[in-house]
Amino acid sequence: MLPPVMTQSPLHPYEQWFHGHVDRYLALAGEDAFMVERKVRHTRRVLAHARAILKEIKPGATFSHVVEVATLLHDVGRFPQLVDQGTYDDRAGFNHAEAGAEILESQGVLAPLDEVDRRRVLDLVRYHNRAVVPEGLDPDTRLGLHVVRNADKLDAIRNNLKYLNPAAPHGKALKAGVVWHDAEVSPAVLERARNRQLIPFADIRWSNDFILFLCCWLYDLHFRYSFRHLLSSGRFEELLGRLPDHGPLAELADMFREDLERLAEEGADPLS
Incomplete structure (x- = not known):
């Protein structure tokens, strides 16, 4: 009997791009390479939280895929921020969320998605770090943004606890x-x-x-x-x-x- 055919995860093309993006900035980060690695681990934990929330709310497959793509890519702007600015502080003049959306759009990373889903991923990445969720978003984008922001905050609390002394x-x-x-x-x-x-x-x-x-x-x-x-x-x-x-x-x-x-x-x- 032939072994079962192993199908690639729907996230596979985005994972491939993400690893290449990370590797580029690892090579540029020098002694701050450990901060790049920390941000990669953060991304993995945020994705795990997002998947747990999606399992709870049980949306459609397309919505879940869009949220998973956005969660995987939500912090891609952090890596050039670290290399170019030497900090992860957005108040230093480099908004990592806006930069991340620009990177994804300019490099055509989201080409496998249709236009509606592509714009939604960009919105989730662009707005995930806002102090409050912008008004005027359609219900699916608003819900998806809450998933990404909730997952991000859960890991941010974990991370901040390490340094609260x-x-x-x-x-x-x-x-x-x-x-x-x-x-x-x-x-x-x-x-x-x-x-x-x-x-x-x-x-x-x-x-x-x-x-x-x-x-x-x-x-x-x-x-x-x-x-x-x-x-x-x-x-x-x-x-x-x-x-x-x-x-x-x-x-x-x-x-x-x-x-x-x-x-x-x-x-x-x-x-x-």
């Missing part, structure tokens, strides 16, 4: 000049957190501001998988553990815990 190497968590302090918090940040609002990065001054910034991502998640992963992994609790155990920040931590437990049971509107 005053002795963090390379200043990764506090790279924007944020000052580590056990007790200080900006009043405007505290007020936004109490109102369950997202916190603008421009408002962040202290390390507790940054921790609250990450905690408030809870209110930008849209799928039961996302809430349950934060709860079961223990990472959200670890994040809350970096806040003072007394005063208004401890009260906020209790609010976040209650909200996460409720959302893990009830979920949220996936199109909100």
Whole structure:
């Protein structure tokens, strides 16, 4: 009996291009090559989260394929950003999401897709790092963007936890000049957190501001998988553990815990 024919994954052509793109920047990154490798591992974990969300919401095959392609390619702009700017900080004048969409379009990476799906992938890549989802997107693009952004945030919380201490190497968590302090918090940040609002990065001054910034991502998640992963992994609790155990920040931590437990049971509107 002949062995079964092994068919290529629908992601295969995009995987091939992605590996070539990464290899090019690995060769250019020099002593920062380890940062390229970290971003590749991040991409793999984000793709795993996105697939878990897709398994939960059970959309059509075409929608799932578009989201998987966009998730695999969402950070391709990070590699030229690192090599050309020496940083992964978008506020240094290089928007990695916009750059990623331009790279994909100029190099014809998405040629196997039809026009509608090609534009949707570009939108998911272009908007995945926005502070808020743009208005006016069609429902499928909005839903797909939520999948990519949820998956990205879940891994970003994991990554930031590694550096949320005053002795963090390379200043990764506090790279924007944020000052580590056990007790200080900006009043405007505290007020936004109490109102369950997202916190603008421009408002962040202290390390507790940054921790609250990450905690408030809870209110930008849209799928039961996302809430349950934060709860079961223990990472959200670890994040809350970096806040003072007394005063208004401890009260906020209790609010976040209650909200996460409720959302893990009830979920949220996936199109909100």
